[in-house]
Amino acid sequence: MHISAHLSLQPAIALIAGVLILVMPRLLNFIVAIYLIIIGVLGIFPNLLH
Template structure:
């Protein structure tokens, strides 16, 4: 299984760049991030 803790900084970096390029993506990126974090939190 992939270590999700190591992936979080990479996801944050990609999300930050996308938000800088297209600020409208902020809502979707935050929503997807929260869903992923919630699911991984429940599976632990």
Template sequence: MTITTAHIPAIVALIAGILILVMPRLLNIVVAVYLICIGLIGMGVLRFFRL
């Protein structure tokens, strides 16, 4: 199984959803990290690091 940049947002969203269910107080942090990750992926920054 190969993880491509198309799979990363889905994986991040799944992990964020689980964390929010387990610890609702982490909502602000999880949302912030998710938005930063999606922004970096959208800008193509991860391709620079060959991920």
């Protein structure tokens, strides 16, 4: 159940990030860095969302 909620959240995050990058291209580094940190933390601690 948590996996499907996580999968439906990723497209929304990607859409918001894409719009922000189009509006303010300098945000690209920060958005990518934050995304990678979140994915890394969730990968190391998979039970964090439970």
